[in-house]
Amino acid sequence: MTINGYFQLVFYVAVLLxxxxxxxxxxxxxxxxxxPASVRWLSPVEQGFYRLCGVSHSDDMSWTRYAFAVxxxxxxxxxxxxxxxRLQVWLPFNPQAMANVPPDGSFNTAxxxxxxTNWQDYGGEATLSYxxxxxxxxxxxxxxxxxxxxxxxxxxxxxxxxxETGIGNFWVDMTRSTLYILLxxxxxxxLLLVSQGVPQTLxxxxxxxxxxxxxxxxxxxxxxxxxxxxEKGQPVTEKKTTKEQSIALGPVASQxxxxxLGTNGGGFFNANSAHPLENPTPFSNFLExxxxxxxxxxxxxxxxxxxxxxxxxxxxxxxxxxxxxxxxALCVGAEQSGNPLFxxxxxxxxxxxxxxxxNMEGKETRFGIVNSALWATTTTAASNGSVNxxxxxxxxxxxxxxxxxxxxxxxxxxxVGCGLYGMIIFALVAVxxxxxxIGRTPEYxxxxxxxxxxxxxxxxxxxxxxxxxxxxxxxxxxxxGLAGIANSxxxxxxxx
Numbered sequence: 001m002t003i004n005g006y007f008q009l010v011f012y013v014a015v016l017l018x019x020x021x022x023x024x025x026x027x028x029x030x031x032x033x034x035x036p037a038s039v040r041w042l043s044p045v046e047q048g049f050y051r052l053c054g055v056s057h058s059d060d061m062s063w064t065r066y067a068f069a070v071x072x073x074x075x076x077x078x079x080x081x082x083x084x085x086r087l088q089v090w091l092p093f094n095p096q097a098m099a100n101v102p103p104d105g106s107f108n109t110a111x112x113x114x115x116x117t118n119w120q121d122y123g124g125e126a127t128l129s130y131x132x133x134x135x136x137x138x139x140x141x142x143x144x145x146x147x148x149x150x151x152x153x154x155x156x157x158x159x160x161x162x163x164e165t166g167i168g169n170f171w172v173d174m175t176r177s178t179l180y181i182l183l184x185x186x187x188x189x190x191l192l193l194v195s196q197g198v199p200q201t202l203x204x205x206x207x208x209x210x211x212x213x214x215x216x217x218x219x220x221x222x223x224x225x226x227x228x229x230x231e232k233g234q235p236v237t238e239k240k241t242t243k244e245q246s247i248a249l250g251p252v253a254s255q256x257x258x259x260x261l262g263t264n265g266g267g268f269f270n271a272n273s274a275h276p277l278e279n280p281t282p283f284s285n286f287l288e289x290x291x292x293x294x295x296x297x298x299x300x301x302x303x304x305x306x307x308x309x310x311x312x313x314x315x316x317x318x319x320x321x322x323x324x325x326x327x328x329a330l331c332v333g334a335e336q337s338g339n340p341l342f343x344x345x346x347x348x349x350x351x352x353x354x355x356x357x358x359n360m361e362g363k364e365t366r367f368g369i370v371n372s373a374l375w376a377t378t379t380t381a382a383s384n385g386s387v388n389x390x391x392x393x394x395x396x397x398x399x400x401x402x403x404x405x406x407x408x409x410x411x412x413x414x415x416v417g418c419g420l421y422g423m424i425i426f427a428l429v430a431v432x433x434x435x436x437x438i439g440r441t442p443e444y445x446x447x448x449x450x451x452x453x454x455x456x457x458x459x460x461x462x463x464x465x466x467x468x469x470x471x472x473x474x475x476x477x478x479x480x481g482l483a484g485i486a487n488s489x490x491x492x493x494x495x496x
Contacts, residue, residue, distance in 0.1 A: 001336050005370040009332065012286070012374060013325060016293055020317070023294065024301020030180045031153045031173070032306060039180050046179055053171070060166030066154055069170040070147060074114050077140055081110040084136040085128070094129035095204035099221070101127060109266075113140040116148065116264050116415060118385020123270030125248035130202055137266055138255045142186075145262030145416050146177040152299060152417030153177075155424070156306045159445045181295070182261060189257040189291055196284040199277055200253040208245045215241045252278055260291040263415040265385025273375070273388040274364045285367055285388060289375055292384045296413040299420045307445055316423050323412045324381055327401045332373040334397035335359045362393025376402050382419065383410035392491060403494060409464050425457045432457075 029036050035043060050057055061069065085101035088094055101109070105122060112119040113136075124133060150173035157167050194200050217237035219227045228236040252268045256278055259266055269275040279285055297317060304313020336358040363372045372389035379386055380402035391402050405412055411422035432449050435442030442449040475481030487494075 001332065001370065005332070005336075008370055009328065009374060012289065013321070016290060016297055017317075017321065019290075019294055020297035021301055023298035024313070025305055027181060027295075027298055027302040028305035030176050031156065031302070035180070039184070042179060046175060049175060049179075050171075055169070055171045057169070057172055059169050060164065061169055062165055063154075063158075063167055066167055066170050070151065073170070073174075074144070074147060077143060078110045078114040081113055081136045081140055082106050084132045085109060088129040088132045091129065091131050093131035093134070093202060095202075096129070098127060098129045098132075101132075109137075113137055113264065113266060114144060116144040116262070116383070116418075118265040118383065120266050120272075120385070124266075124268050125205075125250070125270060130250050133255060133268060134251055138251075138258060141255070141258040141262045141264045141266070142178055142182055143174065144264060145182060145258070146174045148415055148417035149177040149181070149295075149299075150174045150417075152303075152421055155421050156303055159307050159447060182258065185261055185291075185295075186254070186257040189261065189287060190253045192287055193253040193256060193284055196287075197277070197280040198253040198256060198284065199249045200251055201249050202251065203249055205249055206247045208247055210243050210245055213241050213243050215239065248277070256288065257291070259386065260288050260384065261295060261416075263292060263296065263382045263384045265379065267386060273386050274390075276366075279388060282367065282371070285371055285375075288386070289371075289378050292378050292382045292386070293413045295416045296382055296419045299417060303420060303424075309445070312445065316420065316427070320412050320419075320423065324377065327381075327405065327412075328374065328377045331377050331394075331398050331401035332370055334395045334401075335369045335373045337395070339395065359393075359395050359398070362390035364388050373398060373401075377405070380405040381410065381412045381414070383415040392487065392494075399494070407465075407468075409461075422460075425460050428453060428457050429461070 026036060047057070049055075084091070085106035086103070087100065088098055089100045101122070105127075108119065108121055111117075122128065128137070150170055153173045154167040154170075161167070190200065216239075218240045220236040220238055222228045230236055248269065250268060255268050256273075258264075265272075267273060267275070267278060269278050271278070273279040273285075273288055279288060297320070300313045300317035300320070301310070302313070303316070304310035338358045358369045360369065363369060367375075367388055373394075375386075375388045376391055376394065376398075378384070383406075391399060394402070409422050411419050411426065413419050414422055428444055428449055431444045432442045432454050435449070475484075
């Protein structure tokens with residue numbers, strides 16, 4: 001690897017940690033009811049919103065009320081996203097006359113964006129109207145991220161409070177997360193992305209003249225606007241030629257900004273951040289990668305400041321960074337080494353132990369191996385889901401890193417808020433085991449860790465693993481599950 005490659009990796013990690021400190025302190029003030037002077041002018045907007053919605057700022061919710069508010073709000077969000085997709089052909093801001101999304105696709109996308117699980121089984125520029133992208137997906141990117149941040153705020157209060165029965169107000173926490181953190185950062189990032197060439201417009205798609213005529217197979221749609229299929233279930237197509245190319249546009253920058261900051265990852269375009277209009281330059285690539293981890297890293301500082309012991313936040317941030325850097329080195333090294341089969345098959349590698357140029361399969365040539373491996377490590381560390389290269393094309397060791405980070409429960413930085421409380425659960429288990437070894441009552445931040453806390457921590461640790469294993473087992477033995485697998489062998493498991 002070149003000196004430039006090493007510099008890019010070191011520069012990324014250094015900038016991430018440098019920005020996490022002031023942002024973390026700022027977020028601690030936001031959740032600690034002490035508004036910084038720079039955003040105090042937004043307080044009337046916040047209070048006006050509470051009056052409009054009938055929310056009492058001083059209402060302190062019990063954990064059951066807080067949990068119910070989280071669930072009912074996200075249920076409403078799910079229904080809204082589902083309805084927008086099912087009705088988009090009759091709604092405004094649909095200059096390309098996109099058809100209604102089928103029920104199963106609408107359900108899939110609505111569940112994904114409400115739960116922030118990053119699953120995208122649609123091509124945005126060929127499936128969704130501008131209104132659905134803006135009012136459905138972009139808004140949900142904000143509120144699903146704010147939900148995770150609000151839950152983290154409630155957990156921080158639980159560690160600091162001794163006598164109170166409440167853990168805060170969900171509606172206040174979510175509003176503050178959106179108004180004072182996500183919205184300002186998204187506006188700044190959107191403007192920076194626009195400066196790099198990312199579109200932000202409501203104009204229809206543009207048409208460009210081709211240098212020579214192109215032949216292609218065009219899917220045939222039925223009266224309902226959905227693609228027709230033959231008796232074998234294959235799409236019905238007809239041969240066509242064209243001398244023009246349609247260039248998809250839309251309100252891209254605003255959605256890309258919050259999809260990265262909120263660690264959702266659903267791209268405006270089907271190719272996601274490998275698309276030249278969603279991620280056009282090395283600078284936009286750096287900004288998008290940085291925004292994936294910045295809030296999650298800052299939350300460690302927020303946690304330490306909020307509980308009155310910055311050492312706790314620094315320790316968690318250090319643990320996350322050490323694991324991240326180690327896995328990043330493995331991923332970059334494996335991809336830079338390329339495919340060892342070349343040497344075994346007698347391919348000339350210019351007397352080098354590495355394949356010439358490394359593994360460029362599935363990589364975006366504008367960014368190269370280093371930035372592709374860095375993005376893959378970053379996005380799976382944060383449960384983000386966006387890509388600028390195809391993970392399916394990584395080498396076995398390079399592909400191990402994203403898989404390992406996902407199997408860890410995406411707690412190495414993780415999603416905004418949820419990555420940190422995942423790490424805290426691991427810390428509780430570690431403190432409990434250490435206490436048993438030395439014969440002391442386990443405590444964490446002044447709270448005794450008893451049987452109930454460990455039982456709940458065990459449920460949180462085991463449940464994701466159980467769901468993944470059971471779901472994969474069902475998928476690889478059922479006809480419906482096997483129908484969706486494009487790869488044979490071990491990569492078939494990773495698709496599930």
